[in-house]
Amino acid sequence: MLAEMEQWRHVFKLDPERELSDEHLEQICLSGTDAIMVGGSSGVTYENTVDLMSRIRRYTVPCILEVSTDEALVPGFDYYFIPVVLNTDRGEWMTGRQQQALRDFGSMLDWSQIAAEGYVILNEDSTAAKLTGAKAPDSLKDLLAYARMADKLFRLPIFYVEYSGIYGNMEWVRRAKDVLEHTRLFYGGGIDSPEKALEAARSAHTIVVGNALYENLPQALATVAAVRSL
Amino acid sequence: MLAEMEQWRHVFKLDPERELSDEHLEQICLSGTDAIMVGGSSGVTYENTVDLMSRIRRYTVPCILEVSTDEALVPGFDYYFIPVVLNTDRGEWMTGRQQQALRDFGSMLDWSQIAAEGYVILNEDSTAAKLTGAKAPDSLKDLLAYARMADKLFRLPIFYVEYSGIYGNMEWVRRAKDVLEHTRLFYGGGIDSPEKALEAARSAHTIVVGNALYENLPQALATVAAVRSL
Numbered sequence: 481m482l483a484e485m486e487q488w489r490h491v492f493k494l495d496p497e498r499e500l501s502d503e504h505l506e507q508i509c510l511s512g513t514d515a516i517m518v519g520g521s522s523g524v525t526y527e528n529t530v531d532l533m534s535r536i537r538r539y540t541v542p543c544i545l546e547v548s549t550d551e552a553l554v555p556g557f558d559y560y561f562i563p564v565v566l567n568t569d570r571g572e573w574m575t576g577r578q579q580q581a582l583r584d585f586g587s588m589l590d591w592s593q594i595a596a597e598g599y600v601i602l603n604e605d606s607t608a609a610k611l612t613g614a615k616a617p618d619s620l621k622d623l624l625a626y627a628r629m630a631d632k633l634f635r636l637p638i639f640y641v642e643y644s645g646i647y648g649n650m651e652w653v654r655r656a657k658d659v660l661e662h663t664r665l666f667y668g669g670g671i672d673s674p675e676k677a678l679e680a681a682r683s684a685h686t687i688v689v690g691n692a693l694y695e696n697l698p699q700a701l702a703t704v705a706a707v708r709s710l
Numbered sequence: 711m712l713a714e715m716e717q718w719r720h721v722f723k724l725d726p727e728r729e730l731s732d733e734h735l736e737q738i739c740l741s742g743t744d745a746i747m748v749g750g751s752s753g754v755t756y757e758n759t760v761d762l763m764s765r766i767r768r769y770t771v772p773c774i775l776e777v778s779t780d781e782a783l784v785p786g787f788d789y790y791f792i793p794v795v796l797n798t799d800r801g802e803w804m805t806g807r808q809q810q811a812l813r814d815f816g817s818m819l820d821w822s823q824i825a826a827e828g829y830v831i832l833n834e835d836s837t838a839a840k841l842t843g844a845k846a847p848d849s850l851k852d853l854l855a856y857a858r859m860a861d862k863l864f865r866l867p868i869f870y871v872e873y874s875g876i877y878g879n880m881e882w883v884r885r886a887k888d889v890l891e892h893t894r895l896f897y898g899g900g901i902d903s904p905e906k907a908l909e910a911a912r913s914a915h916t917i918v919v920g921n922a923l924y925e926n927l928p929q930a931l932a933t934v935a936a937v938r939s940l
Contacts, residue, residue: 562863566809569801575859576799582855582863587889596863625813629805633792633812633826635865659817 484542485559485595485637485664488514489681490707491544492700493668493690496532496552497523504697509539512704517561517688519546521607530554546597550581558593561638565599565612566626573612597638598630603669606644620652627656631663641684643669645691647676654683672696677703681710714772715789715825715867715894718744719911720937721774722930723898723920726762726782727753734927739769742934747791747918749776751837759784776827780811788823791868795829795842796856803842827868828860833899836874850882857886861893871914873899875921877906884913902926907933911940 492513494500497520500508509516516536518529529545529552536543537556545557553560562581565573582589600623601614608614617623623641630639639660641653647670657665667684671677672692680687687707692700722743724730727750730738739746746766748759759775759782766773767786775787783790792811795803812819830853831844838844847853853871860869869890871883877900887895897914901907902922910917917937922930 564863566805569806571799571801571804574801574804575796575856578859578863579796579852579855582858583851586855586858591862594862621813622809625809625816626805628812628816629808632821632824633794633808 485686488686489710490677490704491515491517491666491686491688492693493517493519493546493688494532494536494693495520495523495690496525496528498694500532500694502535504693505535506539507697507701508693509536509541511701512708513541514686515542515544515559517544517546518557519548519561521548521611524548524552526552526554530556533557547581550577550584553581553585560589560594562594562596563599563640564596564634564636565601565614566629567600567615567617568613569615570613595637596634597640597666598626598634598636598663599640599642600626601642601644602648603642603644603646606642608642608644620655623652623656624659627659627663627665631660636663638666639663640666640668643667646670647672647680650679650683653680657684671703673699674702674706677706678709681707715916718916719940720907720934721745721747721896721916721918722923723747723749723776723918724762724766724923725750725753725920726755726758728924730762730924732765734923735765736769737927737931738923739766739771741931742938743771743919744916745772745774745789747774747776748787749778749791751778751841754778754782756782756784760786763787777811780807780814783811783815790819790824792824792826793829793870794826794864794866795831795844796859797830797845797847798843799845800843825867826864827870827896828856828864828866828893829870829872830856831872831874832878833872833874833876836872838872838874850885853882853886854889857889857893857895861890866893868896869893870896870898873897876900877902877910880909880913883910887914901933903929904932904936907936908939911937 668688898918
């Protein structure tokens with residue numbers, strides 16, 4: 481999967497808890513995005529996850545589950561991303577929940593479908609930060625330390641810079657990408673226009689567009705062409 | 711370094727805080743062990759670390775610093791191992807201290823000399839467990855989940871099963887080794903005789919002999935030949 485993922489520049493992220501008409505979902509799946517990721521910080525259940533997956537499955541776009549809770553570990557996705565929060569002091573978000581999932585399912589999993597994401601959450605007001613107790617890095621130097629940790633120490637396939645709801649500091653994102661040797665930098669947060677998508681795509685390996693799909697679909701869809709223009 | 715490390719079956723671990731005569735140190739360094747690791751859970755300082763290193767450096771045996779505190783990050787070792795405790799809920803022992811060290815030294819490090827160790831501490835009465843708040847796995851299944859985490863999720867070069875002071879369950883160690891694909895299993899704890907060394911070396915990739923060096927040196931030295939006989 482890692483080889484395939486290295487081609488990805490643009491990903492749409494859908495929240496199983498939020499409503500989306502069939503028409504809008506079709507536009508998203510046929511948009512030309514590289515992959516669709518399914519996940520959310522709250523309200524994710526087996527039912528709403530399997531429902532959304534089966535609707536995305538009518539299309540050929542690669543489909544990833546970002547695993548936020550064991551209960552919603554739905555089979556049938558192409559890939560499974562396991563978030564590991566690097567900037568928290570609560571071990572449950574690093575190894576605790578992951579260990580429980582591996583204990584219950586570890587011997588059955590197809591590891592070629594699975595990748596860990598080293599998350600750094602930069603917006604402390606976000607649901608994700610509150611849930612996980614994430615402390616935003618104070619400086620660029622702090623962020624780069626997490627980037628090196630993901631790349632060199634833990635050898636994670638993905639380093640995920642998450643501003644969750646706000647548009648981040650692209651200078652920081654670019655500098656973090658520059659220290660990575662093996663790991664891909666995913667950027668998410670506040671991309672709600674082609675202009676921001678273009679700038680973010682110049683700074684990150686892969687950009688993730690989420691909320692904008694629910695707030696202004698035409699602008700969100702236009703981010704695909706912006707990234708393709710690079 | 712990983713290629714070299716794959717040849718290691720036997721390692722001696724020296725504690726910078728403990729006394730060791732020149733004569734005993736010479737016997738240890740010329741014993742035929744594959745490497746000498748320097749580290750401890752308490753009382754490690756820059757001074758006692760640099761002192762021990764310079765004494766080991768008179769011999770050709772590879773010399774590793776297991777980094778327990780930033781203050782004792784002494785240059786001049788062949789390799790640096792960075793412990794990451796997997797079975798704690800205290801984030802400082804997973805990413806917290808590591809992030810601080812990377813923030814201060816990350817851009818200067820030679821990563822070809824560095825390897826992360828995913829630790830599972832199984833003896834809750836040990837200093838290491840008390841210091842880090844480690845919770846021993848309740849079952850083999852729990853231990854195997856940590857092994858898969860180290861190997862598949864974090865892709866760590868070393869999975870370190872640490873019984874610290876007591877001799878562990880070799881059936882568990884062997885089963886944990888069997889689920890590893892890329893990661894090396896290091897075993898440490900209670901190896902104080904050639905017989906135990908032989909059994910442990912059959913279960914782990916690499917065994918670590920520490921306390922016995924200070925308690926019964928001839929028996930500790932005899933563990934090298936036992937492992938070589940395999």
